[in-house]
Amino acid sequence: xxxxxxxxxxxxxxxxxxxxxxxxxxxxxxxxxxxxxxxxxxxxxxxxxxxxxxxxxxxxxxxxxxxxxxxxxxxxxxxxxxxxxxxxxxxxxxxxxxxxxxxxxxxxxxxxxxxxxxxxxxxxxxxxxxxxxxxxxxxxxxxxxxxxxxxxxxxxxxxxxxxxxxxxxxxxxxxxxxxxxxxxxxxxxxxxxxxxxxxxxxxxxxxxxxxxxxxxxxxxxxxxxxxxxxxxxxxxxxxxxxxxxxxxxxxxxxxxxxxxxxxxxxxxxxxxxxxxxxxxxxxxxxxxxxxxxxxxxxxxxxxxxxxxxxxxxxxxxxxxxxxxxxxxxxxxxxxxxxxxxxxxxxxxxxxxxxxxxxxxxxxxxxxxxxxxxxxxxxxxxxxxxxxxxxxxxxxxxxxxxxxxxxxxxxxxxxxxxxxxxxxxxxxxxxxxxxxx
Amino acid sequence: xxxxxxxxxxxxxxxxxxxxxxxxxxxxxxxxxxxxxxxxxxxxxxxxxxxxxxxxxxxxxxxxxxxxxxxxxxxxxxxxxxxxxxxxxxxxxxxxxxxxxxxxxxxxxxxxxxxxxxxxxxxxxxxxxxxxxxxxxxxxxxxxxxxxxxxxxxxxxxxxxxxxxxxxxxxxxxxxxxxxxxxxxxxxxxxxxxxxxxxxxxxxxxxxxxxxxxxxxxxxxxxxxxxxxxxxxxxxxxxxxxxxxxxxxxxxxxxxxxxxxxxxxxxxxxxxxxxxxxxxxxxxxxxxxxxxxxxxxxxxxxxxxxx
Numbered sequence: 001x002x003x004x005x006x007x008x009x010x011x012x013x014x015x016x017x018x019x020x021x022x023x024x025x026x027x028x029x030x031x032x033x034x035x036x037x038x039x040x041x042x043x044x045x046x047x048x049x050x051x052x053x054x055x056x057x058x059x060x061x062x063x064x065x066x067x068x069x070x071x072x073x074x075x076x077x078x079x080x081x082x083x084x085x086x087x088x089x090x091x092x093x094x095x096x097x098x099x100x101x102x103x104x105x106x107x108x109x110x111x112x113x114x115x116x117x118x119x120x121x122x123x124x125x126x127x128x129x130x131x132x133x134x135x136x137x138x139x140x141x142x143x144x145x146x147x148x149x150x151x152x153x154x155x156x157x158x159x160x161x162x163x164x165x166x167x168x169x170x171x172x173x174x175x176x177x178x179x180x181x182x183x184x185x186x187x188x189x190x191x192x193x194x195x196x197x198x199x200x201x202x203x204x205x206x207x208x209x210x211x212x213x214x215x216x217x218x219x220x221x222x223x224x225x226x227x228x229x230x231x232x233x234x235x236x237x238x239x240x241x242x243x244x245x246x247x248x249x250x251x252x253x254x255x256x257x258x259x260x261x262x263x264x265x266x267x268x269x270x271x272x273x274x275x276x277x278x279x280x281x282x283x284x285x286x287x288x289x290x291x292x293x294x295x296x297x298x299x300x301x302x303x304x305x306x307x308x309x310x311x312x313x314x315x316x317x318x319x320x321x322x323x324x325x326x327x328x329x330x331x332x333x334x335x336x337x338x339x340x341x342x343x344x345x346x347x348x349x350x351x352x353x354x355x356x357x358x359x360x361x362x363x364x365x366x367x368x369x370x371x372x373x374x375x376x377x378x379x380x381x382x383x384x385x386x387x388x389x390x391x392x393x394x395x396x397x398x399x400x401x402x403x404x405x406x407x408x409x410x411x412x413x414x415x416x417x418x419x420x421x422x423x424x425x426x427x428x429x430x431x432x433x434x435x436x
Numbered sequence: 437x438x439x440x441x442x443x444x445x446x447x448x449x450x451x452x453x454x455x456x457x458x459x460x461x462x463x464x465x466x467x468x469x470x471x472x473x474x475x476x477x478x479x480x481x482x483x484x485x486x487x488x489x490x491x492x493x494x495x496x497x498x499x500x501x502x503x504x505x506x507x508x509x510x511x512x513x514x515x516x517x518x519x520x521x522x523x524x525x526x527x528x529x530x531x532x533x534x535x536x537x538x539x540x541x542x543x544x545x546x547x548x549x550x551x552x553x554x555x556x557x558x559x560x561x562x563x564x565x566x567x568x569x570x571x572x573x574x575x576x577x578x579x580x581x582x583x584x585x586x587x588x589x590x591x592x593x594x595x596x597x598x599x600x601x602x603x604x605x606x607x608x609x610x611x612x613x614x615x616x617x618x619x620x621x622x623x624x625x626x627x628x629x630x631x632x633x634x635x636x637x638x639x640x641x642x643x644x645x646x647x648x649x650x651x652x653x654x655x656x657x658x659x660x661x662x663x664x665x666x667x668x669x670x671x672x673x674x675x676x677x678x679x680x681x682x683x684x685x686x687x688x689x690x691x692x693x694x695x696x697x698x699x700x701x702x703x704x705x706x707x708x709x710x711x712x713x714x715x716x717x718x719x720x721x722x723x724x725x726x727x728x729x730x731x732x733x734x735x736x737x738x739x740x741x742x743x
Contacts, residue, residue, distance in 0.1 A: 088494060088707075088710070089494065089707055092494035092495055092710070095495060096495075113495065114495060117493070117495035117496035118496070119495050119496075199580070208601070208688055208690055208691075260579075260580075261579065261596075261597075261599050262578070262579035262580060262597070262599055264599060264602045265579075265599050265600070265601040265602050265690075265691075267688050269574070270578065273581070274580070277580075279580075395708055395709070395710070396708065396709050399708070400704065400708050400709075401688040401689060401690070402688070402689045402690075402693045402696060402704060403708075407692065407693070410690075410691070410692065411692075414602075
């Protein structure tokens with residue numbers, strides 16, 4: 001009897017272990033698998049299978065791209081799509097566990113952080129050997145450069161610009177083909193459009209969204225010659241007079257009632273809804289919205305133009321993902337083959353431009369597909385002249401909904417305390433940067 | 437587990453084998469639960485405690501700090517502000533849930549035909565995920581397309597749409613309403629189960645003695661519901677102290693960082709600032725606070741009433 005019981009204990013432990021062993025692999029690949037995955041299971045003639053992680057925001061385009069690669073190459077790619085908000089945590093955990101993907105696409109602002117933590121493969125020599133290296137999105141390359149070495153290349157590109165509703169421009173007696181080119185002209189146009197009444201407002205921004213305002217508000221400062229960080233990203237320069245001036249430009253429009261009251265509470269979810277209901281004259285946005293509007297709101301007549309400076313000039317926030325090879329990648333050479341392939345002329349035109357996505361190369365900003373829709377050319381040109389803050393604490397400085405960047409904008413615009421807002425933000429930026 | 441010496445007489449020996457068999461069987465029965473608890477609770481808890489003693493970045497090497505994270509906490513104004521805000525929220529939301537749940541439980545504690553329909557209606561929001569329900573309320577409260585502002589406008593109660601989330605008190609108010617709507621059904625079911633466990637004879641005896649409804653309520657039902665209250669209260673207080681989703685989705689901690697709860701601050705430190713070690717230390721402190729609160733509540737509401 002006693003022996004039987006002991007046997008039972010052993011048996012139950014074995015069952016538990018076996019169960020654990022069974023469930024582990026099934027649980028491992030979270031996210032969805034590409035439709036082309038079946039093909040990779042067959043281990044096509046001598047090729048390897050690389051794992052590739054990407055975030056969910058542009059998964060449709062990425063899937064098409066990867067399918068095309070899998071159909072034409074012996075080395076296969078298996079994609080795992082991870083929700084954008086979990087991306088860093090998930091990658092951090094996998095790196096910590098010593099099992100990073102072979103290839104990953106990551107928001108370009110995080111590349112300095114990865115590089116600083118020594119988590120990426122140095123691809124300087126490969127990258128510089130590319131014939132079109134000099135025309136790759138300058139912002140992507142700048143952010144992927146750490147200590148003079150290159151750790152990533154652009155995977156997809158995004159640039160911010162001003163979108164405006166041509167219908168409302170006409171109604172308000174403005175020329176829809178001649179959009180504003182200074183802050184003053186924006187404010188004037190916003191005033192004329194707001195005068196239409198009936199719930200129509202001239203300007204919009206998501207007042208409770210930190211990241212959105214890095215994307216759409218920073219260019220106003222840059223275009224006027226100011227900046228929020230020094231060149232090395234080591235010190236805050238919010239005391240530049242252009243920062244206070246840009247905040248005051250927003251504050252005045254808010255005070256004049258040219259921005260809908262709901263904007264103050266919008267965490268970024270309400271923006272597209274506001275613009276597509278034909279009640280917003282102008283707003284800052286990115287190329288992603290062009291594709292969305294063309295697909296879902298074909299009747300909406302909109303134009304795009306650069307985000308202007310105070311008196312002249314224009315700028316843009318260059319965003320998007322970089323593609324990098326994690327330090328623990330099993331197939332770095334094959335992975336680089338993919339990077340080379342995806343940035344080639346043919347792929348950039350067929351799987352980017354034709355799909356309403358911006359090419360990652362400035363020499364392809366003008367192409368046959370964008371020729372049919374000059375708005376995309378404008379977006380691509382915005383991206384080409386775009387800038388991006390270079391810092392290893394981007395999240396904490398700009399993206400944090402409870403951080404100094406959003407607090408500065410809210411205090412200045414909604415509470416009307418521009419100077420106080422700038423002083424506080426300068427202190428908080430400096431504190432965060434000094435902790436590094 | 438020592439072997440029984442052969443010299444011992446037969447009957448006790450049999451008993452001892454039986455005991456052992458029983459204890460082994462018992463062990464096997466609890467084994468799955470023990471393994472589960474070890475893997476899902478004890479191990480992560482120890483890991484958290486270990487992490488809390490380190491500077492643990494998301495990427496790169498962790499460095500041992502000792503108790504520095506805990507020392508840091510004393511100077512972390514936002515943490516104390518968050519803890520205080522969470523306490524305020526708990527003090528407001530708990531009575532709101534309780535009073536309403538008790539009233540609803542009294543209402544549905546009858547044998548009327550079709551009462552199941554009402555119980556179901558009150559309970560349905562409980563099965564909606566908190567994230568989903570928070571998003572739902574965000575849109576209900578939207579200033580342009582939200583039905584709540586629409587109703588208030590149509591009724592002539594307001595002249596222009598209210599932007600709920602730009603004022604701390606308004607935001608807290610509507611979040612409390614949404615949470616009460618979401619969770620009141622659960623407390624109602626707990627209280628209802630407690631009410632139905634009270635034998636009818638007690639009420640009948642009291643009625644014979646001439647006790648009116650209010651007296652039956654305060655002298656029979658309330659005292660006998662003590663342990664149910666304790667359970668519902670502990671669950672509700674823990675739930676409120678751990679609240680995060682509704683604030684993350686509905687207010688993003690705003691306006692001006694006035695609605696950041698304790699868990700929200702832990703989340704920010706761990707997943708926005710990537711200070712995993714500090715986040716772990718905050719979690720441990722919150723665990724200790726909640727443990728102490730729960731013990732206190734159970735002490736106060738200890739069930740010494742029997743019937």
